[in-house]
């Protein structure tokens with residue numbers, strides 16, 4: 001088995017490293033964040049991801065997984081180096097490649113024998129070519145290096161399962177040798193390997209993410225329209241999803257996509273297209289719809305509350321989706337900012353996101369460790385994440401605990417009719433307000 005180093009122990013790098021160790025490779029995970037490496041050495045994952053802790057401990061004990069900040073000696077002895085560092089968004093929407101090039105520089109100054117460098121980070125089309133030229137131009141030792149593209153398709157919250165049982169692995173290489181090396185690395189996973197050139201692999205990643213973002217924005221657009229014409233988005237998407245050409249996933253309406261990928265990857269591809277004199281109109285539409293969708297709940301709540309100043313607001317769910325503690329681009333953030341600016345008093349609950357949220361809002365929010373406490377005496381409640389514990393609550397709590405039961409649900413956790421029967425004022429996404437059977441109202445749009 002090859003000796004592998006993975007640069008970056010975030011959602012992608014850590015999961016990749018751990019899963020490569022799980023199938024038998026000897027893997028060193030490198031990060032320049034000492035705090036993360038110290039935790040990992042104790043067998044503790046710095047990120048919340050189901051199954052990950054267990055596999056970290058198991059593979060450390062087996063002796064095929066180690067963690068270090070000493071990139072120099074790790075890169076020096078590796079056959080294959082994966083780059084899994086972040087590529088966040090620049091102010092103009094383009095992808096920030098600072099971290100990728102920092103690792104490229106460290107690799108160039110450290111490698112002591114021929115090796116393959118595999119870029120897992122999501123990078124603009126053509127970046128792999130440029131990273132290869134850059135590394136070759138900065139090599140300290142007389143060795144042969146080549147860069148391959150191997151974009152990652154995992155989803156946070158199911159990252160381990162997505163990696164161990166991926167429907168496909170995309171590899172982009174410019175030589176047969178690089179292709180064979182990657183095929184050997186991935187052979188134990190027994191997954192279909194799709195080979196293409198580097199630029200196609202880079203594009204396959206952006207096109208996949210942007211397509212999913214577009215699917216979400218399309219459903220949100222239709223959901224908003226449903227409210228105006230008395231249609232119910234859930235029935236509509238059910239009707240759509242049975243068509244295999246459409247598929248039934250990513251058809252849930254909400255407060256817009258968030259997370260560490262869709263927002264930046266839509267903007268980065270749109271930016272790159274413009275640089276090449278092309279306007280990606282569909283991707284632009286996804287971005288524009290999403291931007292507006294973020295504030296859809298506040299807009300609904302404005303019908304009942306002219307101002308949020310002095311109001312006690314319960315917020316259920318802070319993370320951008322269930323199953324993760326990641327807050328990057330979580331729709332809750334701009335909404336909470338707006339509420340705080342208007343003088344609302346916020347009491348928030350999230351099963352795993354609170355510690356990270358405290359880094360953003362250390363003392364402007366009262367954090368509660370149960371839904372009941374968050375609802376206590378609240379004038380209104382916003383739901384931003386469909387955590388199972390939120391979906392399963394006893395609906396009577398809204399009536400019993402809140403001062404006035406006004407619920408604005410961005411994830412359609414409950415049935416409108418059940419809420420109405422309990423005397424709760426309930427507004428969700430893409431469902432018409434029910435007056436009685438067969439009679440709908442287009443209020444709160």
Ligand code: NAD
Pocket residue numbers: 007008009010011012013030031032033036071084085086087099102103106120121122123152153154155156260261
């Ligand atoms: P992340 O921010 O969670 O992790 C990046 C890690 O890299 C951090 O731990 C950071 O300390 C480390 N790092 C930075 N500079 C370093 C250096 N010089 N040496 C070693 N480590 C260094 O990022 P992420 O969410 O894992 O995303 C990584 C890449 O993968 C991005 O390009 C992203 O677009 C892509 N991607 C992410 C996901 C996802 O769901 N998060 C899915 C597919 C692809």
